[in-house]
Amino acid sequence: MQIILLSGGSGKRLWPLSNEARSKQFLPLLASPSGGKESMVQRVVRQLGEAGIDAELTVATNAAQRDIIINQLGDRVGIVAEPERRDTFPAIALSCTWLSLGKSCPADEVVVVMPCDPYTESGYFSTIARMADCVREGAAELVLMGIKPANPSTRYGYVVPEPAEAGCPWHRVSRFTEKPDAATAVRLLEEGAWWNGGVFAFRLGYLTDIVSRYVAAETFEELRGRYSELPKISFDYEVVEKAESVAVVAYEGKWKDLGTWNALCEELPEPVTGNGLLGPGARGTSIVNELSVPIFCEGIEDAIVAASPDGILVSAKKTSENIKSYVEHLVDRPMYEERRWGTYRVLDRTKGPDGVESLTKNLFLKAGCNISYQRHNFREEVWTFVSGCGSVRFEGGEKEVRAGDVVHIRRGELHGLKALTPLNLIEVQIGTRLVEEDIERLELTW
Amino acid sequence: MQIILLSGGSGKRLWPLSNEARSKQFLPLLASPSGGKESMVQRVVRQLGEAGIDAELTVATNAAQRDIIINQLGDRVGIVAEPERRDTFPAIALSCTWLSLGKSCPADEVVVVMPCDPYTESGYFSTIARMADCVREGAAELVLMGIKPANPSTRYGYVVPEPAEAGCPWHRVSRFTEKPDAATAVRLLEEGAWWNGGVFAFRLGYLTDIVSRYVAAETFEELRGRYSELPKISFDYEVVEKAESVAVVAYEGKWKDLGTWNALCEELPEPVTGNGLLGPGARGTSIVNELSVPIFCEGIEDAIVAASPDGILVSAKKTSENIKSYVEHLVDRPMYEERRWGTYRVLDRTKGPDGVESLTKNLFLKAGCNISYQRHNFREEVWTFVSGCGSVRFEGGEKEVRAGDVVHIRRGELHGLKALTPLNLIEVQIGTRLVEEDIERLELTW
Numbered sequence: 001m002q003i004i005l006l007s008g009g010s011g012k013r014l015w016p017l018s019n020e021a022r023s024k025q026f027l028p029l030l031a032s033p034s035g036g037k038e039s040m041v042q043r044v045v046r047q048l049g050e051a052g053i054d055a056e057l058t059v060a061t062n063a064a065q066r067d068i069i070i071n072q073l074g075d076r077v078g079i080v081a082e083p084e085r086r087d088t089f090p091a092i093a094l095s096c097t098w099l100s101l102g103k104s105c106p107a108d109e110v111v112v113v114m115p116c117d118p119y120t121e122s123g124y125f126s127t128i129a130r131m132a133d134c135v136r137e138g139a140a141e142l143v144l145m146g147i148k149p150a151n152p153s154t155r156y157g158y159v160v161p162e163p164a165e166a167g168c169p170w171h172r173v174s175r176f177t178e179k180p181d182a183a184t185a186v187r188l189l190e191e192g193a194w195w196n197g198g199v200f201a202f203r204l205g206y207l208t209d210i211v212s213r214y215v216a217a218e219t220f221e222e223l224r225g226r227y228s229e230l231p232k233i234s235f236d237y238e239v240v241e242k243a244e245s246v247a248v249v250a251y252e253g254k255w256k257d258l259g260t261w262n263a264l265c266e267e268l269p270e271p272v273t274g275n276g277l278l279g280p281g282a283r284g285t286s287i288v289n290e291l292s293v294p295i296f297c298e299g300i301e302d303a304i305v306a307a308s309p310d311g312i313l314v315s316a317k318k319t320s321e322n323i324k325s326y327v328e329h330l331v332d333r334p335m336y337e338e339r340r341w342g343t344y345r346v347l348d349r350t351k352g353p354d355g356v357e358s359l360t361k362n363l364f365l366k367a368g369c370n371i372s373y374q375r376h377n378f379r380e381e382v383w384t385f386v387s388g389c390g391s392v393r394f395e396g397g398e399k400e401v402r403a404g405d406v407v408h409i410r411r412g413e414l415h416g417l418k419a420l421t422p423l424n425l426i427e428v429q430i431g432t433r434l435v436e437e438d439i440e441r442l443e444l445t446w
Numbered sequence: 447m448q449i450i451l452l453s454g455g456s457g458k459r460l461w462p463l464s465n466e467a468r469s470k471q472f473l474p475l476l477a478s479p480s481g482g483k484e485s486m487v488q489r490v491v492r493q494l495g496e497a498g499i500d501a502e503l504t505v506a507t508n509a510a511q512r513d514i515i516i517n518q519l520g521d522r523v524g525i526v527a528e529p530e531r532r533d534t535f536p537a538i539a540l541s542c543t544w545l546s547l548g549k550s551c552p553a554d555e556v557v558v559v560m561p562c563d564p565y566t567e568s569g570y571f572s573t574i575a576r577m578a579d580c581v582r583e584g585a586a587e588l589v590l591m592g593i594k595p596a597n598p599s600t601r602y603g604y605v606v607p608e609p610a611e612a613g614c615p616w617h618r619v620s621r622f623t624e625k626p627d628a629a630t631a632v633r634l635l636e637e638g639a640w641w642n643g644g645v646f647a648f649r650l651g652y653l654t655d656i657v658s659r660y661v662a663a664e665t666f667e668e669l670r671g672r673y674s675e676l677p678k679i680s681f682d683y684e685v686v687e688k689a690e691s692v693a694v695v696a697y698e699g700k701w702k703d704l705g706t707w708n709a710l711c712e713e714l715p716e717p718v719t720g721n722g723l724l725g726p727g728a729r730g731t732s733i734v735n736e737l738s739v740p741i742f743c744e745g746i747e748d749a750i751v752a753a754s755p756d757g758i759l760v761s762a763k764k765t766s767e768n769i770k771s772y773v774e775h776l777v778d779r780p781m782y783e784e785r786r787w788g789t790y791r792v793l794d795r796t797k798g799p800d801g802v803e804s805l806t807k808n809l810f811l812k813a814g815c816n817i818s819y820q821r822h823n824f825r826e827e828v829w830t831f832v833s834g835c836g837s838v839r840f841e842g843g844e845k846e847v848r849a850g851d852v853v854h855i856r857r858g859e860l861h862g863l864k865a866l867t868p869l870n871l872i873e874v875q876i877g878t879r880l881v882e883e884d885i886e887r888l889e890l891t892w
Contacts, residue, residue: 015742017738079636124499133712140868162469176475243688245752277772277776279761279765279768279769281762281765289758291758292794292795293462293753293755293756293757293758294757294758294760294776295757295758295760296461296757296758296759296761296769296772296773297759297760297761298760298761298762298765298769298772299761299762299765299766300746300749300750300761300762303745305758305760309739310739311739311740311741311742311743312739312742312744312753312758313739313741313742314741314743314744314749314751315725315741315742315743315744315745315746316746318725319725319744319745320745322725322744323725323744326723326725326742326744327613327742330723330740331743343845345794347793347794347806348738348793348872349738349807350793350808350832350833350870352832352833352834352849352870353833353868354833354849356832356833356849356850358832358833358870360793360794360806360808360829360872362794362796362806379848382830382852384802384804386802386874387796387798387799387800387802387804388798403798403800403802403876404802404826404876406828406852407587407856408852413543413678416667424796424798426794426804426806426874428830428832428872428874430832430849430850431832440700
């Protein structure tokens with residue numbers, strides 16, 4: 001059995017903690033059973049393991065998320081990154097082609113596609129196991145999960161089931177309804193409709209057949225190279241609504257989308273995360289602070305105060321769903337990123353009257369990891385090492401560095417950095433064009 | 447005529463913008479007539495000039511405020527810094543001794559002592575002129591200002607005047623009452639009492655006589671050296687309540703203490719100062735942001751959101767008077783300071799597992815200004831120059847620096863820095879003991 005976790009989104013709704021480089025599913029804010037913190041995607045992968053589902057995991061994502069997925073999930077998962085953002089059908093098609101042509105999975109292997117970040121309980125995962133059984137038993141060519149609605153929401157698609165025989169764990173689908181208006185949603189609940197949970201089970205060959213109608217690729221690389229030929233359409237429109245036989249299996253337990261601060265705060269283990277203090281008149285208010293400066297909040301109830309190097313949000317919890325349109329233009333580059341080699345925070349940006357810009361970062365490298373061997377044509381960099389021990393590589397050779405050492409990298413000079421122990425440094429970039437693209441990477445085994 | 451402006455306080459009530467190094471009177475938040483911003487003390491000095499009061503100004507303050515006063519008021523004022531913090535009587539005694547022995551003002555010169563930060567209008571300054579006239583005309587040995595109370599506040603001392611003859615611009619004082627309880631305050635208002643505005647006029651010799659009873663100094667330096675012999679007592683207790691003849695002149699116009707966010711926000715020219723955005727559901731809310739990261743506020747009404755390198759405050763305006771006790775322990779060092787040579791912001795502090803600390807600052811030096819020639823015994827510093835042009839002095843000589851240059855100052859190495867043009871640099875300090883006191887300054891004319 002193969003599970004494809006769909007990981008996308010830029011998550012502006014959880015601004016300022018989520019950004020282009022760190023979508024909501026990667027925020028390490030939930031309590032983990034070990035007493036630490038875990039992200040939504042780490043929670044789902046942990047729950048899949050605890051449910052005893054014997055499946056291999058593949059994350060369908062984009063290139064920007066590759067590093068953070070490796071950081072958070074390690075080598076427990078495969079990663080299939082789409083070459084450009086299209087829609088859910090092409091993304092799932094690419095991952096299925098990888099399973100079929102890259103991983104040589106047989107055409108009759110059961111595949112489950114699911115979101116990577118639902119906040120649920122163990123019954124959700126046993127429902128997934130039942131869906132896989134339905135596919136194996138031939139109940140339908142496509143099996144999907146129906147979520148018992150908590151309210152007549154207009155944010156979800158609905159599935160109307162047909163009555164099932166007693167004891168049968170699945171229902172045929174009578175019809176689908178996309179996001180309805182409020183009145184329709186109430187009628188759908190009266191009819192016994194369920195939310196479409198975005199979880200689908202099918203045999204691998206079922207989907208690769210559909211893909212081959214658009215692109216008959218011989219290898220995974222070929223399909224990836226012709227990715228733009230796949231239609232930009234959702235899996236629901238392209239596959240679910242065209243399927244000849246669809247079954248639905250119901251899940252009636254807890255199911256939440258922690259995609260807004262209001263929803264997320266309900267699941268935070270403590271009212272204050274990070275450096276912060278709530279006064280006695282701040283009942284129901286949550287602080288999530290990723291900055292080092294302290295936050296003090298008093299006299300404001302039922303609010304969220306969230307701070308990161310990207311910005312500071314102060315919002316009533318009940319209005320926090322609507323922040324997306326306002327914050328879209330507040331930040332033009334991510335100020336915090338998780339990379340394969342570690343993390344960095346932007347501390348400061350300046351632009352002098354002579355057009356020279358500076359960008360100051362605090363970088364943490366994990367032991368054994370390295371920043372690629374590279375050069376910049378428009379900037380210099382000054383590294384001041386603060387703790388740990390590392391090795392700097394130049395064209396002329398290598399040099400060991402530790403706390404107190406300073407390395408000045410000139411324009412055009414090849415350089416690389418490897419952490420021998422956990423390594424912390426302050427990097428000051430200075431130049432006339434400080435853009436991420438000013439980088440030439442050399443392939444180099446180190 | 448001489449005016450002594452009393453400048454003290456650490457201003458925790460306007461945290462996080464005010465700190466040990468920048469009291470509330472120096473916050474550049476008020477609208478100035480030129481269209482820019484000015485601080486409370488700059489406003490008072492401007493208003494004194496506009497009122498046509500022909501007086502020389504001396505600021506009585508402490509050493510920590512000397513640099514910011516020079517920055518904000520330039521050479522228009524004298525500065526007398528007390529060698530240690532005592533109380534208002536010793537501070538005024540020190541300044542009067544400076545006027546008498548340092549500046550050789552005659553004993554019959556009229557002196558007005560006043561706070562440096564009341565938010566008032568032009569009538570306040572014409573009242574000061576009338577008070578000086580009263581002293582000149584011999585109405586009393588001490589003349590003070592009575593403020594018409596806006597409400598029966600328990601935060602101020604009260605002055606109960608005797609009835610005056612028709613046409614007489616001053617009243618004899620019947621009695622003083624220190625900060626009363628609420629019921630007493632109501633009765634005081636019924637009696638026609640005024641707030642004691644903390645403005646006093648007298649002849650210089652009147653005060654130097656009192657001082658000489660404690661310390662009979664021959665020079666200003668001698669009194670300054672024996673400052674600890676002056677009693678730690680307020681001017682009200684030591685002088686006002688013991689005076690044989692006291693007159694009071696009334697001021698009935700606008701008079702506000704902008705010492706809380708609630709009061710200050712009413713006088714801010716715009717609801718957003720700095721990088722911030724208010725949503726449509728944030729009526730009555732003010733943002734004051736000295737950080738570079740953006741603040742977005744929505745769904746919270748009548749609140750103050752204030753951010754600086756020292757911290758972030760989110761408070762209902764009505765509870766903002768009470769923040770002092772909570773924030774006292776949130777910050778252990780000022781993260782923003784104005785100095786004689788310019789300003790700095792602390793960007794980051796880290797402490798490695800090996801005990802090595804780092805402190806990253808962004809410094810702006812004004813053209814022509816210099817950081818003193820100094821050395822550190824427990825830290826190294828790395829300067830990366832971002833814009834402008836300066837001169838670095840070492841034991842071996844001088845070196846010109848500009849954008850892109852890097853200077854690494856070792857432990858124990860003498861160094862100085864002068865700005866030839868406005869100069870911006872990133873400084874990374876690294877060492878085992880990063881404290882302000884780790885500095886040896888050499889006197890050096892440069």
